[in-house]
Amino acid sequence: MKNIVILISGRGSNMEAIVRAAIPSAHIAAVISNRPTAGGLSFAAEHDIACEVVDHTAYGSREAFDAALAAAIDAHEPDLVVLAGFMRVLSDGFVEHYAGRLMNIHPSLLPSFPGLHTHRRALEAGVRIHGATVHFVTATLDCGPIVIQAAVPVTSGDDEASLAAKVLREEHRIYPQAVRWFAEGRLRVEDGRVKLAGADVPAVLGCVPAIDAD
Numbered sequence: 753m754k755n756i757v758i759l760i761s762g763r764g765s766n767m768e769a770i771v772r773a774a775i776p777s778a779h780i781a782a783v784i785s786n787r788p789t790a791g792g793l794s795f796a797a798e799h800d801i802a803c804e805v806v807d808h809t810a811y812g813s814r815e816a817f818d819a820a821l822a823a824a825i826d827a828h829e830p831d832l833v834v835l836a837g838f839m840r841v842l843s844d845g846f847v848e849h850y851a852g853r854l855m856n857i858h859p860s861l862l863p864s865f866p867g868l869h870t871h872r873r874a875l876e877a878g879v880r881i882h883g884a885t886v887h888f889v890t891a892t893l894d895c896g897p898i899v900i901q902a903a904v905p906v907t908s909g910d911d912e913a914s915l916a917a918k919v920l921r922e923e924h925r926i927y928p929q930a931v932r933w934f935a936e937g938r939l940r941v942e943d944g945r946v947k948l949a950g951a952d953v954p955a956v957l958g959c960v961p962a963i964d965a966d
């Protein structure tokens with residue numbers, strides 16, 4: 753059984769998808785938010801998951817916040833720390849401490865559109881395919897070995913909200929899958945690439961566009 757700690761900042765729908773997946777080899781040890789008002793905290797509490805808040809506004813520096821956050825996380829002896837809409841940039845020391853056991857989901861097909869406002873930027877760029885990526889976290893923001901991606905078509909009727917909704921549906925599919933693979937001990941990183949054991953498919957499987965033509 754692998755201990756999983758999930759970090760959120762807001763709604764927590766990805767955390768919810770992972771909890772609802774009820775992965776047999778994963779124990780959700782805690783949900784930690786940097787915002788006391790994060791909507792996802794109530795879902796976690798209702799599901800009898802330990803909930804904590806490490807409020808970043810109470811700390812004078814990124815390093816002080818990251819140290820307090822790491823202490824809260826490590827109390828749960830995590831095998832994996834899952835960033836699920838956790839909207840804080842983490843210090844290099846924090847990332848190094850969790851090397852190989854820190855995962856993130858980002859709402860774009862990385863390496864396209866790292867950073868914020870990914871759906872707006874995808875529409876502005878005129879891409880025809882957009883999506884989401886689960887990756888191991890490295891020191892560079894929204895970078896790191898890719899575990900799984902999912903793609904959705906961008907259609908002429910799409911606006912930021914419709915595109916975000918399409919991508920979010922895929923996020924809820926691929927993040928539990930990535931956590932499941934990790935919990936089953938099937939992921940390893942070799943030369944910056946993720947290898948998935950026990951299947952003759954590439955670790956970046958998951959490019960399954962929903963058919964949504966004009």
Ligand code: GAR
Pocket residue numbers: 760761762763764765766767836837838839857858859867894920923
């Ligand atoms: C998700 O779309 C996630 O991909 C994104 O924030 C949203 C959180 O939603 N994360 C990032 O942009 C990180 N760079 P949720 O709180 O409902 O899971």
